[in-house]
Structures are given as C-alpha cells and as structure tokens.
Amino acid sequence: MPHEVLTIGRISVDIYPQDIGVDLADVTSFAKYLGGSPSNVAVAAARHGRRAAVITRTGDDPFGKYLHRELLRFGVDDSYVTAVPELQTPVTFCAIMPPEDFPLYFYGRFPTAPDLQIAAEDLDMDAVRQAGIFWSTVTGLSQESSRGAHLAAHRARPREALGPEQHTVLDLDYRPMFWSGEDEAREQIHSILPYVTVAVGNTKECSVAVGAGTPEEQADRLLAEGVALAVVKLGADGVLAKTPTECVISPPVPMETVNGLGAGDAFGGALCHGLLARWPLAAVLEYANAAGALVASRISCADAMPTPTEVLELLTERGRMVPELLEATT
Template sequence: MAHDLLTMGRISVDIYPNDIGVGLADVSSFGKYLGGSPSNVAVAAARHGRRSAIITRTGEDPFGEYLHRELHKFGVDDSFITAVPGLQTPATFCAIMPPEDFPLYFYGRFPTAPDLQIAASELDLSAIREAGIFWSTVTGLCQEPSRSAHLAAHEARRRENLQAGQYTVLDLDYRPMFWGSEEEAREQVAKILPHVTVAIGNDKECAVAVGEGTPDEQADRLLEAGVEIAVVKLGPEGVMAKTRNERVVSAPVPVETVNGLGAGDAFGGAFCHGLLSGWPLGLVLDYANASGALVASRLSCADAMPTPHEVNSLLAERGRNVPAPVEAVR
C-alpha cells in the first residue's frame, strides 16, 4: 500500500535540557527525543492519521536502535532506514531560552553524517513515485552521495509521473554550517525545483533559493521555477501561500512559546495532511499554523506533535475555521 507521506533526509537524537532559560553550561539534566526535521514531519503526519515513512540512515549503535523504536512508537514506517557501519548516530543539543532563543549544537554530523550517506542505488523508486507526498529538504543536497540520491528521487517524481492529488514538497531549510556558500546551495536547489510542486521556506531560506526580495517576489520566482504552491513564512505576520491564481495569508495563532524548534515540522506534517484531505488552501494554512503553535508551546518536538482533536480545539478556541472530520486513513 502506498504511503501518504514519504520523507527523506535528516534524523538524529535531540538532547534537550529539562532546565528552561538556562545556558547549556549550567543545565543539570536533559531529555532524549527523536529529532531531525524530515523525521519530525513524518511523525507529525502520522499523528494526523497518515501512513508515513522516512528514507534515512543511522549509525550502527544504540542511538540508532533508539530512533527505530521511537519511529515504531509514533507509527512511522522505518523499513527504508539502514545503518552505516563506522559512523555514529548524530545528536543535537539545544538550549531552551524562550521566547526566541533556541541555539542548536550539532554533534556527529561533521565531516559527514549517516543520513548524508543515502545512496541512489538503495532507493525504492517505486515507493517514492507512488507516495501521495514526497518530502525532502535542502540539507539533503549539501553533500554526496545524498545529493545524487535526492536528485534521483526527484527525477522519479517528474511531473509527468504524478497523478492528481500527488505532491512533491521541498523544505527550503538552508543551514549555513552544512554548506560552503549560499551560491552552492542555490545552484543545487535550482536542479530540484523543476520537479517540485510545493516549496516551503522563510524569508532567508527563500532568498537562498531564488534571491532576495519581498515575500511576493520570492513566491513569484518559485512559481516561475515550476512550483505550483509557494509557501513563504512571514514570522510574526503568519504565513503566505501563493499559486498562479490564488494568494492566501494565514495569521499566526498566538501561544506562550516554550520551544520554537519543532513548530515548522509540525506545520509541515499538518500542511501535508491538509493537502491530502483536499481542503481549501486557506484552511490548510490555518490548520498547519495551529499545529505549529501547539508544538511551540511544548518542550520537545516529535513527542509534542499534536492530534487533530488538539488542533481543532485550538482553532475553535481562537475563532478560526475548523475543518470537517477526515475519514480515517488507517
């Protein structure tokens, strides 16, 4: 049976402090969680009842075993995950300094990480072609063999191979520590964009992909590159989505922020759920915004992903439109 959502790329163990508002040097205890943006997006979609899976690689170590166990717990298919002998599963540390300061420290990713050792030869191209949504990130393009594997996956998702209701999403998650320059990243993104139907990013990420400009100018450039839905996050002003004949802005859903790191991944998983449900674009954005807000109000990322009931309750509480129930997909 085809997956509703198949993501590809980064996975790690998130090590988050239990002490809020304290620098890492002074933290006394930590919690351990599943992490990595594509992994979190898969979990978020599973929370909304979607059949999700991830293509990635871990180290051949206890942390890798832990990540498999967590994916099982969340109902995410881990059959496309293999271990890389000789490499360690990455760990990501974060300081929790609300409301806006959440610095990340990556360990085990330099000079390479297991999830950057995904090879084109090991891809299940049939599963990639058949998935309702295929989701990848710019980070996956930063290094070989992952770069060639992502290109092969996107070639399999060529527009002529897609059916109605299928989408190919590129998360424009540019992280400068993984790249030599912005120009290098822009060159690689340009190779992928012709096969992308949805691109999602904030102002800086869109600027790396298609150049500086207003949100509308950046969205227009993404559409000119072949994207069908350009989603530009506007920070405190919410999020805008633009197609060739529609422009929608969704206002933010205010919450007291505890940890903003997982909000974008919750947004992504909920956005995919809304697309697959066939909702109007404005409703998709509102639902995704509320999902992201709920995770921002919680400590962890994967463990904090909300259920449809929680999202709908928040939307109703804030006087926003609540989507009609979706028939169970499991």
C-alpha cells in the same frame, strides 16, 4: 499500499534541557527525543493519521536502535532506515531560552553523518514514485551521496507523471553550517526545483533559493520555476501562500513559545495532511499554523506533534475555525 507521506533526509537524537531559560553550560538535566526535520515531519503526518515513512540512515549503535524504536512508536514505517556501521548516530543539543533564543549544537554530523550516506542505488523507486507526498529538504543536498540520491528520487517523480493527489515538496531549510555558502546551496536547489510542486521556507530560506524581495515576490519567483504552490513563512506575521490563481495570507495562532524548534516540522506534517485531504488553501494554512503553534508551546519536537483533535480544539478556542475544518470534526 503506497505511503501517503514519504520523507527523506536527516535523523538524529535530540538532547533537550529540562531547565528552561538556562544557558547550556548551566543545564543540570536533559531528556532525549527523536529529531531531524524530515523524520519529525513523518512523525507529524502519522499523528494526523497518515501512512508515513522516512528514508534515512543511522549509526549501528544504541542511539540508532532508539530511533528505530521511536519511529515505530509514533507509527512511522522504518523499513527504509538502515545503518552505517562506521559512523555514529548524530546527536543535537539545544538551549531553551524563550521566546526566541534556541541555539543548536550538532554533534556527529561533521565531516559527515549517516543520513548523508543515503545512496541512489539503495532507494525503493517504486515507493518514491507511488507516495502521495514525497518530502525532501535542502540539507539533504549539501553532500554526496545524499545529493545524488535526492536528485535520483526527484527524477523518478517528474511533475507531468504525478497524479492529481500527489505532491513533491521541497523544504527550503537552508542551514549555513552545512554549506560553503549560499551560492552552492542555490545551485543545488535549482537542480531539484524542476521536479518540485510545493516549496516551503521562511523569507531567509526563500532568499537563498530565489533571491531577496518581498514575500510576494519570492513566491512569484518560485511559481515562475514551475512550482504549483509556494509557501513563505513570515514568523510572527503568519504565512503567505501563492498558487498561479490564489494568494492567501494566514495570520499566526497566538501561543506562548516554550521551544520554537519543532514548529516548522509540525507545520509541515499538517500541511501534508491538509493537501492530501484536498482542503482549500486557506483551511490548510489555518490548520498548519495551529499545529506549529502547539508544538512551539511544548519542549520536545517529535513527542510534541499534535493530533487532529488538539489542532481543531485550539482553532475553535481562538475563534479561527473555518467551515472546511469544522466539517472535519463531524
């Protein structure tokens, strides 16, 4: 049976402090979690009951074994996760200093990482073509052979060949440490955009992709590239989404922030769920905003991904329930 959500790209072990509001140099205890944005999105989608898988690579080491075990624990198919014996599984450290300071430190990603060694010839193209949602990230375009694999996968899913319930999503997750500059990233983004039906990013990421401007202008430029749905995250102001016929601004769901690093991935997994459920756009955004808010209120990322019950309970508590989501609880 085809996967409802198939993601490709980064995976790592997140080493997060158990000491909140403390500089990393002064932290005394840590816990480890599955990490890496596309892997987190797959976990989030699985939490919403979707058949999810991730295409990625780890080192042939104990941390790689740990990530396989965690994916399976979360209900994510690990069939497309393979090892690169000569490389180590990446580890990511962060400091947790809410509400806005969460610096990340990447280890084992330079000069390359196992998940950047995904090769086109190793892809199961039938799985890519048949997936309900195929989710990739800009980081996956930053280096070969991952770049070629991403392009080959997208070429296997031309827009005109997609079914009415299929979506190809590009997460515009520009991270400057993986690129020589914005021009290089923009060039690679535009090699993929002709195959993308949904683009998701914050205003900075959208600026790298299509230039500076208001969120509405950035969304319009993405639509002009042929994208069917442009989602521009507005931080504390919520999210704006546009289609050729509709524009929706969804305000944030207020929550006390503990660790904001996983909120975008929770939003992504919930976005996938709402798109597959074929909810109206306003309902999709409400649900995804609430999922992101819940994870921002927790320490971890993958482990913190909420269930539908938790999301709907939060929306109800905040008086934000919309009819389509209310029906989903019955």
